[in-house]
Amino acid sequence: MSAQPDNSKDPLAPYEDLIVFIDGEYVPAREAAISVFDHGLLYGDGIFEGIRLYAGCVFKLDEHLDRLYDSARYLNLTIPIPQPQMREVVCETCRRNGLTNGYIRLVVTRGPGTMGLAPWLCPRPSVVCIAASIQLYPKEYYEKGLEVVCAATRRTYIGAFNARCKSLNYLNNIMAKIEGHNAGCLEALMLDQSGFVIEATGDNVFLVKGGRITTPPTYQGNLRGITRDFVVELAREAGHEVAEEPITTFEVYTADECFLTGTAAEAIPVIKVDGRPIGDGKPGPITRALIAAFRARTATDGVMLHPSEAVRS
Ligand code: PXG
Numbered sequence: 001m002s003a004q005p006d007n008s009k010d011p012l013a014p015y016e017d018l019i020v021f022i023d024g025e026y027v028p029a030r031e032a033a034i035s036v037f038d039h040g041l042l043y044g045d046g047i048f049e050g051i052r053l054y055a056g057c058v059f060k061l062d063e064h065l066d067r068l069y070d071s072a073r074y075l076n077l078t079i080p081i082p083q084p085q086m087r088e089v090v091c092e093t094c095r096r097n098g099l100t101n102g103y104i105r106l107v108v109t110r111g112p113g114t115m116g117l118a119p120w121l122c123p124r125p126s127v128v129c130i131a132a133s134i135q136l137y138p139k140e141y142y143e144k145g146l147e148v149v150c151a152a153t154r155r156t157y158i159g160a161f162n163a164r165c166k167s168l169n170y171l172n173n174i175m176a177k178i179e180g181h182n183a184g185c186l187e188a189l190m191l192d193q194s195g196f197v198i199e200a201t202g203d204n205v206f207l208v209k210g211g212r213i214t215t216p217p218t219y220q221g222n223l224r225g226i227t228r229d230f231v232v233e234l235a236r237e238a239g240h241e242v243a244e245e246p247i248t249t250f251e252v253y254t255a256d257e258c259f260l261t262g263t264a265a266e267a268i269p270v271i272k273v274d275g276r277p278i279g280d281g282k283p284g285p286i287t288r289a290l291i292a293a294f295r296a297r298t299a300t301d302g303v304m305l306h307p308s309e310a311v312r313s
Helices: 039-043 061-074 083-096 140-144 171-182 226-237 249-253 285-298 307-312
Strands: 019-022 025-028 046-054 057-059 102-109 126-132 146-150 187-191 197-200 204-209 212-215 242-244 257-262 266-273 302-304
Touching: 019 083, 025 083, 039 102, 046 061, 057 083, 061 083, 061 102, 061 226, 061 302, 083 102, 083 126, 140 266, 146 171, 171 187, 197 249, 204 226, 204 249, 212 226, 226 242, 226 257, 226 266, 226 285, 249 266, 257 285, 266 285
Parallel strands: 146 187, 146 266, 212 242
Antiparallel strands: 019 025, 019 126, 046 057, 046 102, 057 302, 102 126, 187 197, 197 204, 204 212, 204 257, 257 266
């Protein structure tokens, strides 16, 4: 399978009528532009968050903002908008687009600067907020599960860059995603330098064995997913034992169940890894129950866009 793009369609067509927040203003999408000298473009120097809007509530908004501001601190990047105001930017972008359900992309770049790496020569970081709709995986995969492979490309070593910082440089993940695609899969698992399976290219990974749930700890160079933390909470509430422990391909291939979690993907079953069926090769009961619990809570655990209307109704 080729990773070359399909040029027959305009991928931006669905975004034509959007209102986008950029550097303090809400403007039509076609007018929202970042400088060609922005270090976000020149060096991938910047950070982002992907956030979901469910039934008029921004899901885990404060958790996403905490992670965004921590990512900024890691990079010694000063976000020009204080966190409480950023909360309002996210909500207002959703309101201006009349959204009830959607996907929010919040991006902070280092801003325009001279053509050298030096971030201290970039005086004005840029802030962009886009709110639109998303469908990462076709619906049928939530019923029948995904097949994945383990990518040969290792996850960036934490001594080089700690992926707990959600940066604009996703080339490590994209290399693995291409490997998955070339193997006919929509996702790929990634291993760290020592051979531990630590996450997928854009999702965290969970296993179930003998009723016990495991997921890798977040000191191995993976992203501490907000969906991951929520699913751990849901699983414990449902009475399951959940352990954060390193996993290898042995644990993956011999698991009863496997699933992935992420803001875009939510929770999705994995039924085959490297050609080996997981369990009986069908989404397992604990995975299915957690997906149902996740869906039941997404509409109630968020920051309301229109709190006054909720009080009236
Ligand atoms: N690991 C990585 C490497 C991620 O990028 C997750 C785990 C899950 O984290 P959250 O907090 O979302 O539960 C992510 C987040 C995409 C896409 O288009 C993926 C993410 C974010 C935005 C877009 O696949 N993944």
